[in-house]
Amino acid sequence: xxxxxxxxxxxxxxxxxxxxxxxxxxxxxxxxxxxxxxxxxxxxxxxxxxxxxxxxxxxxxxxxxxxxxxxxxxxxxxxxxxxxxxxxxxxxxxxxxxxxxxxxxxxxxxxxxxxxxxxxxxxxxxxxxxxxxxxxxxxxxxxxxxxxxxxxxxxxx
Amino acid sequence: xxxxxxxxxxxxxxxxxxxxxxxxxxxxxxxxxxxxxxxxxxxxxxxxxxxxxxxxxxxxxxxxxxxxxxxxxxxxxxxxxxxxxxxxxxxxxxxxxxxxxxxxxxxxxxxxxxxxxxxxxxxxxxx
Numbered sequence: 001x002x003x004x005x006x007x008x009x010x011x012x013x014x015x016x017x018x019x020x021x022x023x024x025x026x027x028x029x030x031x032x033x034x035x036x037x038x039x040x041x042x043x044x045x046x047x048x049x050x051x052x053x054x055x056x057x058x059x060x061x062x063x064x065x066x067x068x069x070x071x072x073x074x075x076x077x078x079x080x081x082x083x084x085x086x087x088x089x090x091x092x093x094x095x096x097x098x099x100x101x102x103x104x105x106x107x108x109x110x111x112x113x114x115x116x117x118x119x120x121x122x123x124x125x126x127x128x129x130x131x132x133x134x135x136x137x138x139x140x141x142x143x144x145x146x147x148x149x150x151x152x153x154x155x156x157x
Numbered sequence: 158x159x160x161x162x163x164x165x166x167x168x169x170x171x172x173x174x175x176x177x178x179x180x181x182x183x184x185x186x187x188x189x190x191x192x193x194x195x196x197x198x199x200x201x202x203x204x205x206x207x208x209x210x211x212x213x214x215x216x217x218x219x220x221x222x223x224x225x226x227x228x229x230x231x232x233x234x235x236x237x238x239x240x241x242x243x244x245x246x247x248x249x250x251x252x253x254x255x256x257x258x259x260x261x262x263x264x265x266x267x268x269x270x271x272x273x274x275x276x277x278x279x280x281x282x283x284x
Contacts, residue, residue: 020266071173079173086170093168093215094265097244106248112215114167 001133001148009135009148012098017139020094021066021087025144028136031129032143037061039120040085041128042092046100048110052150054099056092057120057128062142063088089115099148159187160280161205165198165212165224166242171265175211175242175272182273195219199227207237209279211263214243214254225257234258238279242267 001009010027017023041057058066067087068075093115100110120128128134134145164175172191179186190205192198194216201207210228214221221241228234240261241254251262261275 016266067170070170072177083170083173086168090168090170094244097246097265101246106246109247109250109253110245112245114215114217 001135005148005150006135008102009099009146010137012095012102013135013137013146016091016095016098017066017137020070020091022069023066023139025137025139028138028143031136032138035059035125035129035143039125039128040088040117041120041124042085042089042115042117044092044096044115045113046096046110047113048100048104048108050103050150050152052103052148053113054092054096054149055147056088056095056144057125057134057146058088058144059142060084062139062144066091085117089117095146103150159185160208160276161188161190162186163190163192163198163201163205163207163210165192165195165210165216165221167193167213167216169193171213171242178267178269178272179276182269182276184273184276195221195224195227198224199231202228202231202233209276210237210239211242212239214241214245214250222254222257225254225259229258235260240275240279 014025017025038060039057040060040063041055043055045053063084064081065075067083070087073079096112128145134147136143136145164172166172176189190201192201196219212221212224225239238260240263241259242263244265261279263271263275
């Protein structure tokens with residue numbers, strides 16, 4: 001990931017988590033020491049002057065807290081548990097909307113894909129957290145990771 | 158007297174947030190209907206009295222653009238105001254949606270004040 005994109009993505013991720021989920025995330029120095037528990041990953045594609053995709057991975061507990069904050073309910077409440085994956089999808093949806101505006105400006109029409117979510121198995125999680133192109137963030141003692149890939153010059157013009 | 162509002166978004170979380178935000182903004186609501194895509198929204202519009210529609214753009218099955226076009230084809234526009242609630246920020250897209258019949262645009266994430274302002278503007282336009 002280009003340095004400029006890293007800075008842009010860092011700014012957008014911290015702002016969206018703060019504005020939407022009322023969570024203050026900080027850039028992580030490295031991968032988490034441990035990644036226990038279930039992790040979810042949401043992926044979303046975009047198609048504009050260039051095509052690309054974003055992927056955001058986070059532990060279920062963090063997703064549940066985000067859902068609780070977004071909805072204004074206890075993160076342990078049934079509603080928050082049910083909405084954990086939905087909250088992660090919406091966070092990436094909002095991040096993606098801001099990322100494509102930064103990348104391409106406000107003139108072109110960008111087609112955004114529908115966010116797709118999946119549970120990461122141990123191997124997928126290991127690959128995710130060891131990917132040098134992923135940006136890591138920490139909130140309290142939990143970690144999340146985001147990746148941006150751009151297929152420059154692939155879109156028909 | 159309150160408003161009959163239809164919220165269209167494939168995210169149940171977003172629909173809940175809009176419901177909560179309307180309450181925080183003290184928008185008077187008689188009935189709040191929900192739909193997960195444009196097709197479900199049309200089914201609500203067929204059977205329920207609706208004064209105002211909030212819709213996302215990017216949804217499976219039938220997206221917000223297709224919904225607005227279908228509402229226009231059914232003669233529901235412009236008397237039924239439609240506010241786009243989306244993460245998209247393309248000025249070209251917003252102009253396109255306005256030309257098709259959308260009357261307001263709210264970018265996510267939004268505040269209660271923004272939603273209240275939009276509702277006020279939309280209902281003033283109807284009156």
